[in-house]
Amino acid sequence: MEHSLRNWIGLFLLGSINNLPYVIVTSAAKTIADSVALGYLRLFPSKCVNAWSSGTGMAGVLGSAIYIIFGCSIGESNDKSQLKTLTKYAFLLTLPAVAVYLIAYFVIIKAPKTDDTFHRGDPSIQKPLNEEERSLLHGSDEGALTVESTLHRLRRCWGLVWWLSLNLCAVYLFEYVAQGCASKVRPASEYNKGCPELFAALSFCYQAGVFVSRSSVQLFQIKRVEVLSVLQFLNMVLWIFDVHYKFIPVYLLPALMIYVGLLGGASYVNIFYLLLHEDKYPEEDREFCINIVSLFITGGIVLGTALETVLFNTVLESD
Template sequence: MSAILRNWFGFFLLGAINNLPYVIVNSAANTIADSFGEKNNVGLVFGANVALAAVVKSLNTFFLLKVSFTIRYVVNGCLMLLGLFGVAYAFSFWFALLCIVVSGSSAAFGENVTLGFLSRFPSKLVNAWSSGTGMAGLLGATIYIIFGCTVSDKDENKTDHLKHLTKYAFLLTTPVVLLYWVAYFLVIRVPVSQAPQSVNEESDESRPILKSDSGGYEVDEIDNSSVQSIEHRESELKRIWRCLKLVSWLALNLCAVYVFEYVARGCAAKARPSTEYNIGCPELYAALQLCYQAGVFVSRSSVQMFIIKRVDILSLLQLINMVVWIVDVHYKFLPVAVLPAFMVYVGLLGGASYVNIFYLLLHGNKFPSEDRELCINIVGLSITLGIIIGTGLETLLFNTLLAND
């Protein structure tokens, strides 16, 4: 197996496994809440899944970049296991929420760590990671639909049945953490750097990975003396501010896309009453979420075929999507048969924005090699900000303009 193919497979595994617990929680949020008799508090499950995302991403961005990737991957795998076992054996709804906070934090932390790790590899490997995260979405949504088909509302022991489904679903997911570590320790091979070690690096592992001509990569030249000069005269706060200005346009667009798509996805919950679609179809919301994840998977796997530099166009198109979904919730003017394809389109735009923005961060010459990991982590924070704003806007709309729809 060639080094490139091996690394592609390794990053695909990291993406699929890192996001799988997060997606399963979101996809089975209704099942988890209902199993504890808390059907009206489904929103708390979603909230718990992102409750500390900004905190752990900020921790990684501003305090842990000099900690070895090995330590961060080991710790993150342990957090993943803790969250999965906790949800499986939760004895109350509030304890389950606490464990979901841990599980969601693991996904957020692992995302920023891996995107930073990718700065040491050929930039197109971001396609492997993003494709893996898209696969996680497909798997999680499929699991939710399977769960929905195995429990009947007329089941006298419905609550107990749901608890058993939740327990075994999360327990059966725990072995993938071993694959997570296998992908990092055994599958992925870091390209050998030919550049001198910079003043802040203590081992080969933390050395920036440059693309060598012998390996078919381009060489990013670093003036080591200028790097040291910048480090001596620039405080860490000034460095962060400089990088923030460098990535502000990309961060703004990624944040906006997440705001618009989370509102659009939320509108699917009020798209149509059950009397208006085929009763043999899975619950419409779950089916539409599967369509969304299918679109995400395809577009997050697309950067090796074509690259989109005008990411602002994707943001604009997603804004139009959001407006159409909001209007449709109120007027119900779109045919039901069109909704699945329209939701695939939402996923296509969201996934394309994600993978192309991080490709530009990894590939663009305007981002200094010594600052690339910090720049990537700052943009990664915009994802969490977009999710928080999007879910907040959705909640506001559902309690005001769309309250009776």
């Protein structure tokens, strides 16, 4: 129980700090670190993914809150020097997180020994495959161990995870377009006013939704992740139409943006929970499968920002 709580706290801190900085070079490092850390979770009970994902959700809440706090403190001016000050102090505030990250990784988290059994959060106990089991899995003759090429392993694992990969990519694509549309769903005169400013407030609502749903897998699990993708697609269409027609009252926008975050966060945590929990993913390939799927997060973000850029420079340019 003590180790479980320590690991939970450590993974939460690791997820929070690992996802806090998110620009160019640091975002590249973050993407690699995400993939490695998610694969590392195979050493823990599957529900520990809830701690990691909850931490990543908290990072979004903290990041958007920092900008709101500093934005309110410097007033409503559009002075570029003040914006530069806001950015500088926001990033300086994250520097101490490096120390917390190292403490979480090296001190708090205690991974099971490599020869320990793997417990996936259910009554069954799974042990690492022995040589005979691996040879049978790879289809070798007479129980002899075969050496599988990297390409063959990639093809085999892709056959296991392609559906989850595409759904994770899609949900990120749709939510990033919807989130970007928040910058244009109201007339320009309604932005850069008040505290918090409209777009900053909607961004905070989105992150709050992500945090709640990424912390939900302990309470319930969703296997039909494609349902979340379809609902997020409908969300994206709604926000795109609202950019042009502006028919949604401003007081409903925060709830709708929380809903966008809820769907995106639920897709993330449930997909990685399935990868860590389901027996269909061989124990020896679980980390590799997770690495493949995590790459599609970046794919979804790239496609989402590209689609948003095209829309804002073509059919939605004058809105």
